[in-house]
């Protein structure tokens with residue numbers, strides 16, 4: 115099976131079941147949205163899938179391969195990339211270095227090869243151009259505006275060549291023009307065959323961007339389907355209205 | 358810029374012993390060179406990964422003892438003992454690194470201190486092998502007819518060569534993919550993992566390389582000084598010195614630890630010579646550390662570079678923002 119399958123995923127923090135027996139499948143090639151109230155476990159779900167935290171129970175399968183509890187870098191190598199809720203970049207590395215850090219070294223000997231190899235730099239510059247910050251290539255990431263950092267983070271994720279990309283609130287805290295731009299990027303990347311899982315609170319973005327919506331409540335999916343159907347689902351309305 | 362610095366440095370290192378007026382100045386030169394080697398060794402892990410080890414005396418101390426013991430108990434040639442000793446320390450650093458690098462920040466600092474304290478106890482109490490608290494006399498590698506000043510001269514040059522090799526390695530790593538991965542770990546380890554950097558392996562590799570070079574530094578010092586006392590070999594103070602020197606010069610700069618070692622080493626030895634071996638230099642070091650943290654958080658070299666950049670004509674004082682950039686912000 116192609117795509118990402120999660121079965122019975124559970125992760126507790128103390129007494130809090132952040133993710134509680136979540137079972138869900140994401141078909142390859144789609145733009146999936148994950149919505150749900152704050153604290154419903156969306157970020158923890160991402161963390162379990164990407165190996166940032168080890169789940170207590172359950173399995174994660176990617177293209178039919180069991181990747182549950184594997185080290186994060188191995189999951190990245192398997193083709194799953196992610197951004198973080200509060201945009202994370204390497205502050206004291208320049209924009210282009212932020213991307214070069216995501217190049218897979220290969221063998222031990224190749225790891226000692228220069229990081230600024232022409233082909234890698236060219237690829238990094240192409241990605242910076244694609245997100246529109248190529249003129250800031252040699253500026254340290256900490257000197258970029260928040261919006262520019264968000265674009266840089268996305269370019270960094272792309273540098274690792276994932277075929278599935280998890281975005282945690284990509285429209286959070288950025289201006290409407292940039293939201294628009296990020297949406298266009300997601301669409302064009304999807305058209306090239308990349309799958310997306312997007313956690314997002316901005317319903318306009320969710321409705322306009324996604325093919326498929328999964329609703330989280332108290333650590334597990336409670337509804338899923340096409341955006342219009344989900345919007346009308348009484349379960350979803352209840353979850354959002356605190357019913 | 359780097360090339361000019363290198364040439365000047367090399368010329369100075371070659372010429373220093375003949376310029377030094379007397380054996381005392383020469384011996385201070387050796388001490389400072391040794392500081393520079395140790396601080397640069399520390400910086401392989403501290404500067405690249407941001408893991409601050411206060412217990413790096415563990416590896417210089419082990420390097421010293423390994424060298425001494427291999428000469429005394431295994432009858433090895435001193436230079437062979439030096440290299441084999443450092444290799445042994447590198448191997449020992451693997452399990453230590455695996456255990457210690459699991460924790461970050463303050464926890465790592467504490468683990469690194471614990472390691473050096475355990476070693477202090479072991480080397481003090483295991484008298485039959487290590488000489489215990491009485492210390493260990495390490496035979497000199499040169500014949501008795503090589504006199505003191507000549508000894509200092511040779512050891513100064515040996516330290517300089519070792520430092521050169523270490524700087525070259527640091528430089529190669531600094532511009533490599535491996536180095537970029539290490540810097541990513543320093544900046545944000547979880548982010549690095551998520552991008553596919555094999556963080557555990559990378560940190561361990563940097564740690565072992567650091568332990569190896571630090572052990573070579575400790576072994577070379579042991580051959581020069583000729584005597585090892587566990588109290589001084591496995592001392593938190595020695596480790597703190599490596600950290601202070603590196604921070605002072607700049608941990609992200611190739612020559613940072615060297616510059617820091619020259620400043621701290623000169624100040625320490627000067628105050629010892631002037632005021633005797635009081636604890637005064639400790640106070641001075643504390644003050645120096647505070648100054649660095651408050652006013653030169655990036656160290657001397659980046660501060661100087663910034664100053665040069667600002668004095669250069671035609672540089673705008675604030676970054677110019679283009680119309681296009683403004684729109685994008």
Ligand SMILES: Nc1ncnc2c1ncn2[C@@H]1O[C@H](COP(=O)(O)OP(=O)(O)O)[C@@H](O)[C@H]1O
Pocket residue numbers: 127130131132150151152153154155156157158159
């Ligand atoms: N590292 C953590 N330590 C303790 N509790 C956590 C941690 N991460 C998440 N939680 C808890 O798990 C629950 C789900 O959080 P999160 O996954 O961030 O939800 P969402 O992203 O949907 O807002 C919350 O109750 C949160 O407080």
Ligand SMILES: [Mg+2]
Pocket residue numbers: 156157158199
């Ligand atoms: Mg969240």
